[in-house]
Amino acid sequence: MKAIILVLAILFSIDGWGQEYIPNGWRTATSKDYESLPEWKYYKNDFPIPYYVSGDFDGDGTADDHAWILINTSDNTQRGIFIFLNNNGNYEQYFLGEASDYLTLLQRGAEICSFNEQDECTEKIITKYDGIYTGGFEYEGVIFYLNQRKNKYIEFGDCAYCE
């Protein structure tokens, strides 16, 4: 029972967060969405908040940036991945594409790799700040990590697939 109350408290607190930077046409997930998303419902005990992580996603030294799986309000089913970089309360928005099932934090110091179209490993880096991993409960996901020079989030993969 205590665990249920704790999860509900976390859900309600996150539901109320940061509404000011959520773009028009999108909304944060609510407890009702667990009913319509089989994966979220199925893994709820192990993974109570699959749609949100915070971290330092731009390397400015403060872990006050937000990553969300948001839900499109036009059909209430389409999901998108967004990162909001907090610059003293002004949020810079990045849309990363259609969402997988969940987000997790990729902490700085991780070894990540990029791949070409032939799935050959082309680059291996050690992250200097946080990134996000977005994946499926039953399939492989991708890592998004900011390329500061290009001011763009780049897709990386797991270096376990590098020869």
Ligand SMILES: [Ca+2]
């Ligand atoms: Ca930051």
